[in-house]
Each structure stands twice: as C-alpha cells, then as structure tokens.
Amino acid sequence: MTNNSENLIKKYLSGDRRALARLISIIENEEDQGYQLLDKIYHRVGKAFRIGITGPPGAGKSTIVDSLTKIYRQQNKSVGIIAVDPTSPFTGGALLGDRIRMSDLFTDEGVFIRSMATRGNPGGLAQRTQEVADLLDGFGMDIIIFETVGVGQSELDIVGAADATVVVLVPESGDSIQAMKAGLMEIADIFVINKADREGADRTVLEIQQVLEFKEKKLSWQPPVLKTTANIGQGIKQVEKCLNDFLLFLKKSDLINQRLEQRMENYTRQIIRERILAEFWGADQERKFEQAIEQIVSKKQSPYLVSEQLIEEFLDKKNE
C-alpha cells in the first residue's frame, strides 16, 4: 500500500466522511488498489443491519426509504443508503430525479447517500454495491439500505444480499402477478403496499396473503403485508417495527449467520470471477482478441475455438 492509501484508511477509520466518499469512488471506478483497501477495513465490517428495498418503478421506494431513514435518525441511528438506478446504456448516467426529494437528508451528518448506476455489467454492480456496503458498515453506519428497481436478476441479487428484504408494490391490478413473475414473492421478508389510499389496496393485500398461504414455507416467519401512504408518512412506523421484529427473529433463529455465510460465499465467488478475468485481459490478450474477432466474423474460425486457444495461451504463459 502507498502512503497515500494508508493515510486514507486512517482518516476513514477516524470517521472522516470525505475519506469514506473517496474510498467509495475508488471502488466504483474499479481502481487497482480497491481490494487492498477493502482488506484493510474488513475487521470492522459486520455490525450494520442491511435492508434491501425493491419493487417496480414508480412504486414509491425512494419515498419509503426517505421516511424510514427519518425514523432511524430519530432513534439516533446512522443510515447509509445505496440507491441503484438503472442506467441508460447509451447515456451512461443514472436517473437521479428520485433522489432530489431527499435533499434534506443530504445535509444530515448521520446519513450517507450514494447513487450507483448499472453500467452494462450487472454482475459487477451486485459486487460493487456489496463493497460499498462494507465501506459504510466499517465506517460505523447502524443501518444500510439498498434500494433497487426489482425486476431483473441483478437487482434481485443486490437486495438478496441484505439481512431483510422489503418488496414494495402498488394497488394496481396485476401487480401481484407481476411480482410473482419477477421472483419478488420469494425474496420478500416484508411486503409493503404503498399508495394504499388508491383503490384496490385491500384486494392487493388479500391477493398477496393468499399466494403466501399457498407457498411452501421456508421459514417460520410469515411475511407481513403492510399498507403505507409514504408521501404523507403513513404506515412507515409499522414498516420499521416489522423490520425490527424480523431482525430479532433472524438473531433468535441463527438465520442471521446462515444468511451471512451464504452472502460471503456469493460475494467471494464474485470477487474471484472478477479478478481472474482481470488477470486474463491484462495479459496482452486484448490485442490477440481483436485479431481473432476478424477471423470469427469472416467465418474462418468459430468463437468457441478462438476462446479455447486464448485461454490455453494465457494459462501456459503464466508460468514461463
């Protein structure tokens, strides 16, 4: 590690928010020293309660995160928020509109908000969000909230790595069916029907409860189905209470350790995947690859044969 890096870690460990922000940027930009830095802070990771909040676009997730954060702040708990915005693959930027509402939280020293964008590498993003969560956790945040649009697998992976997962839906018809299709029913520890002042809220609650009854139970925990009207703060206190109940349940049943072990396994597999590929592409393969693509497009070689040759060369060369 360079002096600079050591200094950065020292500042971070002493509670310097700018050092935290800098470390997050290093991780987000996938700079070389990222893993060394994460290794140095790993002994501090593991105290935070990690909450995943997901659901279809427009369900009001940001408003719920906003209100929930204010409740935690009243309890004097610090909160780190990782908001994952689906990115347009062409513009490269995240849609930050939703976050503007949170501006009053931006000035709160006990809250740290980071928006992260999917940059065409969904697997990578799931890993990045975990790394940033580790940085927030090691920094001493009591609560970490992941917020994602929960329809793709990668978004599910992100919230699936939390201790507790809240699925937010709206009363519109067909929404619960969509949730089932997208795999949201299975990952939810708590359901929230937001915009509950709209027509059909009670019917949606019933629909979900019925589906839950017919499902094979994995846990002795039955996911509650709550109603909220987040834009006027209604029902959020109950969400916070259920999250706390679920945390107590996790601790009592030792599930919290099982989930941690599963999470660390997935996480380490991701790191291995990323690092071994970095080794591969770092080894002058990129130039050979460009030439091979021409062969493939002109049908002189298949992508299957080319891949095999490039990997063999890479593995042979490593021990010369």
Next chain:
Amino acid sequence: MTNNSENLIKKYLSGDRRALARLISIIENEEDQGYQLLDKIYHRVGKAFRIGITGPPGAGKSTIVDSLTKIYRQQNKSVGIIAVDPTSPFTGGALLGDRIRMSDLFTDEGVFIRSMATRGNPGGLAQRTQEVADLLDGFGMDIIIFETVGVGQSELDIVGAADATVVVLVPESGDSIQAMKAGLMEIADIFVINKADREGADRTVLEIQQVLEFKEKKLSWQPPVLKTTANIGQGIKQVEKCLNDFLLFLKKSDLINQRLEQRMENYTRQIIRERILAEFWGADQERKFEQAIEQIVSKKQSPYLVSEQLIEEFLDKKNE
C-alpha cells in the same frame, strides 16, 4: 468428438428436428461437449434474421410473437422462437403459461419454440440464448425471435444481440417513463403500443415520439411507433413490414455487419469468461473455497485476500 456426437451433428445438418432439440438440451444443460458441437456447425450460422421482442410483463409480447410468426409462415419462412421466462429463484421452473396459447404453432414443422429460464445466472443466460440461436440459425431457420421481459440488464443483453429490436408497451400512463428508466428507449428499433384499443394509446404514441425527437440520433433510422391490438391480430402486418424495412436499412447502411461484429465480440468475451471460470473451479478449488469461507465468516481473513490466494495457487499449478 465421440461417434455419438458426430452422428448427432450429421442428423442435425440433414434437418432432423430431434437432433436439433437434443443439441439445444446439451447447450442448456451446459454439458461438456457443447462448445465442440457448436464449433462444428459454426460454418452454417449467419443467415437468419434475428428479432428481439421485449417490454414489461403483461404487454402482450407472446401474442405479438404468435401473430408475427403466423405472418412469416404465410410467407413460407421458418421461424425459431426463444422465449426467456424469468424464473422464480426458489422453484427453479419457468412460468410457461404464456406459451400455452401458442399450441397451434407447436404442431407446425416450420416453427421451433424453446422456452429458456433464468436460473440465477443472468450473464450465462444471455450466452445460452445466443448459442441456441446459432443452433436454430445453422439449422436453417429464416427468422429467429428472442422474446424477453425487458427490464433487467440481462434481458436487454439478450434482445440487444438481435439484428432488430422491437419494444412493446401498453397505453397505461407512466409506461413510457418506465421504458426510459429501464433503457428500453435506447435499444428500440421499432416501438409497438399494444392493446391500442385501450384509453391513452394515442397519447402514449405521442409521448414516445416526443422523447425520440429530443434524443441524439445514433442512426439515420427513426424508430417508428406503431399501434397494435395483438389479440385480434390488428396492426401486426405493419410490424412485419417495418421489420423488413429495417432489415433493408441495415443492409444498405452496412450496419448489419457492424452489429454482427459487435455481437461476435460480446459473445466471444462471454465464452471466455465462462470457460476460464470453469477451468478455475474444476481445479480442486471448490474444496479449498469451502474452507476459506469459514475463515471469512469468522473474520480471520477477508474475502479479498482469500480470492487473491486461490487465484495465485490456480495459476501457479497450471504449469506444474
């Protein structure tokens, strides 16, 4: 290659549908000889017109695929359909309900339908679908249709690998905003507003046209915004016409080769990723990994250090 494999390829090349189905299963199950088999048929790949159809759940994509296929069949073109169903991560099965409607196509010799499921490895699925498309292409299918629920990045990757991408929306308010968020605006070559007999269809068409006007143009092709009522077949002929226009545009502007090159590049990168990881995990690393996870959970080592050590051991060992 075994005699068995050679025999299978021979049957496939002679037009045996059962051999095609068997090869697809080999690819789907990720059996060892998959790549060798794909290498043998690669010289036949590249004639099909590949169409991606995506959009939110419930937009009527399956019905559109159904009607479109019937039009192609009237033109005596053979059609391969790859329908990607989001899978529940717990049950493991795909939701095949939508496909049941297509049963009249199942008995048509000129149509081959395959449902594929996301099994928790979205990156892998994008690759599998391309491999299956190659098999359908090499088999002589004139048209290949990928159908996905287009919200996650991996689903976008699948349809993004097509020659032409159709984005299907419904007139409900907010839908076009959701499409923009999910990156659908950028990948669409053609927009279809289905269920156009519902209120708000014309407004949705206008909204999308407005967004398209404000966008920086990547192509001299302006994506048309069509209205369909697919369940009564209305407007589908126009979709087919636009697809054909787009294909002519691609050919005239040489974009079809640029897209092919980009596709082959992404595809080969995916193959490399998968194979190098198979090499890694095949080399007795799984056992060491299990032990290392204990160290990680008990905080004796970080996942970052563990990954580095496992990769170093793997690369050193390869040339002993």
